[in-house]
Amino acid sequence: MTAKLSVDAQTAPPTADQADQHDDQSLRKVKAEQDPLSASPSTDVEHSDVDEKSLLRKIDWRLLPAVGVLYLLSFLDRSNVGNARIEGLTGDLHMTGNQYLTGLTLYFVGYVIFEVPCNIILKRTTPRFWLPTLTILWGIVATLMGIVQDLTGFFIARFFLGVTESGLFPGVVYYFSMWYKRRERQFRISLFFSAAALAGSFGGILAYGIGHMRGIVWENGWRWIFILEGIATVVVAVFAYWFIYNYPDTAEFLTAKERSFIRNRLAADSDATHDERFTWGNVAKALKDPKCWLYGLSFHTMSLPLYTFSLFLPSIIRDLGYTAANAQLLTIPPYAFAFFTTLTVATFSEKYGQRAIPLIGSASFAMIGYIILLANTDPKSRPGLSYTGTFFAAGGIYPATALALSWPAINVSGQTKRAVANGMQISIGNLGAVLGTQLYRQNDGPRYIVGHSFALGYLVGNIIVSLILYLILKKENTRRDGITAEVKEVGELHGDWDGDDDARWRFQY
Numbered sequence: 366m367t368a369k370l371s372v373d374a375q376t377a378p379p380t381a382d383q384a385d386q387h388d389d390q391s392l393r394k395v396k397a398e399q400d401p402l403s404a405s406p407s408t409d410v411e412h413s414d415v416d417e418k419s420l421l422r423k424i425d426w427r428l429l430p431a432v433g434v435l436y437l438l439s440f441l442d443r444s445n446v447g448n449a450r451i452e453g454l455t456g457d458l459h460m461t462g463n464q465y466l467t468g469l470t471l472y473f474v475g476y477v478i479f480e481v482p483c484n485i486i487l488k489r490t491t492p493r494f495w496l497p498t499l500t501i502l503w504g505i506v507a508t509l510m511g512i513v514q515d516l517t518g519f520f521i522a523r524f525f526l527g528v529t530e531s532g533l534f535p536g537v538v539y540y541f542s543m544w545y546k547r548r549e550r551q552f553r554i555s556l557f558f559s560a561a562a563l564a565g566s567f568g569g570i571l572a573y574g575i576g577h578m579r580g581i582v583w584e585n586g587w588r589w590i591f592i593l594e595g596i597a598t599v600v601v602a603v604f605a606y607w608f609i610y611n612y613p614d615t616a617e618f619l620t621a622k623e624r625s626f627i628r629n630r631l632a633a634d635s636d637a638t639h640d641e642r643f644t645w646g647n648v649a650k651a652l653k654d655p656k657c658w659l660y661g662l663s664f665h666t667m668s669l670p671l672y673t674f675s676l677f678l679p680s681i682i683r684d685l686g687y688t689a690a691n692a693q694l695l696t697i698p699p700y701a702f703a704f705f706t707t708l709t710v711a712t713f714s715e716k717y718g719q720r721a722i723p724l725i726g727s728a729s730f731a732m733i734g735y736i737i738l739l740a741n742t743d744p745k746s747r748p749g750l751s752y753t754g755t756f757f758a759a760g761g762i763y764p765a766t767a768l769a770l771s772w773p774a775i776n777v778s779g780q781t782k783r784a785v786a787n788g789m790q791i792s793i794g795n796l797g798a799v800l801g802t803q804l805y806r807q808n809d810g811p812r813y814i815v816g817h818s819f820a821l822g823y824l825v826g827n828i829i830v831s832l833i834l835y836l837i838l839k840k841e842n843t844r845r846d847g848i849t850a851e852v853k854e855v856g857e858l859h860g861d862w863d864g865d866d867d868a869r870w871r872f873q874y
Contacts, residue, residue, distance in 0.1 A: 415626045424544060424627075427618055429553060431608045432537045433560045435500050438598045439533050440564035441571075442507040443472065443526065444675045445590050448572035448696075451679050451689040453585030458516055462807070468516075468523045469676060469802035473795045475527030480795070481788035483532025484539060485648070488784050491611045492540050496533065500602035503529035508595030511588040535787035538774045542783055543612050546631060547775045547873065548718065554774060555711030555767040562707060562763050565675060565700030572679075573693040647781035650864065657777065657786040659834050661793030663724075663769040666827035669797035670731060670762050670820040677805040677816070678755065684810035685748035695752070703759035706730075710764035720775075721835035721874050724768040728827045731761025735821040744811040751811075758820075765827065769794075776838070776872045779864030797823065838874035845871065 446454070446469065455465050487495045506529055510522040537557060541550050572590055579586035610616045613627040651657050678699070683692035706727070714723045734757030737750060744751045773790055777783040804816035845851075845868045852869035865872070 415622055417626075417630070420623055420626065421549075423618070425553070427610060427616075428541075428544060429556055431605065431610075432496070432540070433557055434601060435496060435533060435605060435609075436537065436557060437560040437564045437567070438500065438594075438601060439503065439530050440561040440675070441568050441594055442503060442598055443530060444564065445568050445572065445594055446510075446523075447676045447679045448568055448576075448693060449587035449590050451683050451692060452572070452576050452579070452587035452590065454587045457583075457585055457587070458513070458519055460516060460519075463803065464516055466803050466806065468519050470799055471520055471524040472527035473672075473799040473802065475524040476531045477527075477792045477795045477799070479528045479531040480535060480792040481785060484535050484784045484788035487532060487536045487539065488781060492536070493606065493609045493611050496536060496540075496609050497602050497605035499529055499532050499536075500605060501599055504595050504598030504602055506595075507598060508592055511591035511595065531791070534770070535784070535791045538770065538787045539780075539784045542774055543780075544627075544631075548715070550774050551720070551768070551771040552711050552715040554771040555707055555714075555764070558767040558770060559704050559707045559711075559763070561675070562700045562704040562759070565678070565759075566697045566704070569679075569693050569696035569700070573690055576690060576693065644781065647779055648785050650779065650866070651777070651782045651785035651789060654777075654782075654786070656834070656837065657773065657789055658793070659830065659837070660769075660773045660776075660786065661790045663772060663827065663830050663834065664766070664790050664794030665797040666823045666830055667728075667762065667766045667769050667797075668794040669801040669823045670735075670758070671766050672795075672798040673801040673805060673816055673820055674755075674758055674762055676802065677813075680805065680810065681755070681813065682752065684744070684813075685751055686745045686811075687748070699755045699759040702756050703763040706760040707764045707767055711767060714768060718873070720768060720772060721831045724765050724831050725828050727761045727765035727768065728824045728831070729761070731758050731765065732821060732824045734758030734761065735817050735824070738817045739812070739814065739821065741812070761824075769827070769831075772834070777865055778867075778870055782864055835874050838872040842871050842874075845869075 450465065454460075483495075483499070503526055506522055506526045510519070510526070513519050513522055538554060541553055541557075545553055571594065575589045575593060576586045578589045581589070583589075610618070613619060613624050613631075616624070619627070678696050679692050682695045683689060687695060710723050710727055714720060734754045737754030737757060741747055741750045741754070770790065773783065773786040777786045801816075801819070804819050805813055806815070809815055848868045850869070851871045864870070
């Protein structure tokens with residue numbers, strides 16, 4: 366190095382600035398040899414012609430519609446049983462008492478049991494293989510629900526529908542973490558989850574139309590709801606093998622420069638660029654972290670209102686005095702409003718970097734809806750009042766759920782731990798749905814005091830859990846501030862990173 370400097374500088378010794386510059390260049394060279402995608406002058410030049418906003422839009426258009434369609438079909442296939450119920454399902458299968466509710470419960474039993482295993486399979490395979498495969502499987506099960514002949518067949522179909530659908534949502538949340546920076550994920554998860562509200566609207570429209578097929582092959586039209594929507598799911602899933610992409614390093618729609626750019630931008634605040642091998646020790650990290658259990662409890666307190674609303678809304682509206690056909694149509698506006706509020710709250714949360722506050726606000730908004738529903742002592746005489754309550758309930762439940770579901774995706778570091786934490790959250794959360802399926806009993810309408818009261822109580826519980834998480838995460842960040850500074854370049858800490866247990870990590874609340 367001395368000889369080179371003497372030639373460059375002729376007789377003058379190098380200045381301090383020149384020496385520093387040379388050392389910096391040497392350091393960059395060593396770093397580039399260790400990681401050819403790390404920041405360097407040449408890499409910076411290569412990235413200078415990459416428009417980050419344009420690239421992000423490109424990724425959004427490739428990813429969000431694809432997984433959004435799958436989730437829309439998933440939510441449609443799980444909740445259309447509520448539409449089928451008022452089209453003659455319970456009568457044709459000779460259900461008595463609360464047997465219909467038992468069928469709803471069995472769906473969530475299968476869902477909860479297989480949630481974490483499905484996410485582990487995703488980690489060990491690829492999104493392009495696993496997500497479409499799951500979709501084909503639940504599409505087949507959903508179709509077969511249309512030809513069940515007795516109660517046993519209905520129970521079996523509902524259980525396996527839960528098993529096959531269990532891996533989609535947590536899988537996609539994990540999938541997003543491998544493409545987007547932390548502060549970008551929450552909005553995308555909310556966009557993805559908004560497909561659930563769209564599914565409610567589409568479900569009402571489709572059920573109204575398909576219901577007119579009564580008399581074709583079967584006396585009632587409920588079987589066609591399952592058959593036609595299930596077949597549509599299978600068809601879309603086959604094409605999904607081509608429109609679902611894996612990860613940035615292999616995505617065909619990206620150029621080499623764009624892949625390099627994505628890797629560098631993820632390295633700014635994410636572990637997505639680490640080549641992390643699956644280990645059971647990383648699974649145990651999630652199971653031993655109290656925060657992961659609280660994330661699960663946050664969704665648990667939202668899943669009961671969410672699924673009781675989506676599964677029983679057609680029955681709630683019908684019991685206000687409307688015909689089955691009109692009840693199907695009247696489910697559409699509340700879901701459309703929920704789609705709007707979900708996007709609005711997600712935008713606010715993203716813009717101001719707040720998670721707990723908009724979540725608490727949304728849960729409070731939903732509480733107004735259930736208070737209205739409970740306060741109306743004569744729903745059949747004042748159906749408009751109760752119907753207004755469904756708007757408040759939907760408008761608060763869906764954005765609050767989207768925010769609750771995004772918390773582990775942005776706060777859990779370590780690829781396997783994050784995948785397991787997402788699975789844990791859905792499993793714990795759906796235990797609330799298991800309880801919820803038993804609350805709206807056949808003879809409880811039109812007021813459904815028990816079901817509405819539980820939903821209201823759970824929303825209060827969600828506010829409490831959100832406050833606890835807010836305080837814990839804020840306190841932990843303050844404690845870590847006293848130990849060491851935050852390191853955002855997580856992707857560059859290969860071999861020197863302990864996930865979110867590292868004192869250099871900061872939580873979002």
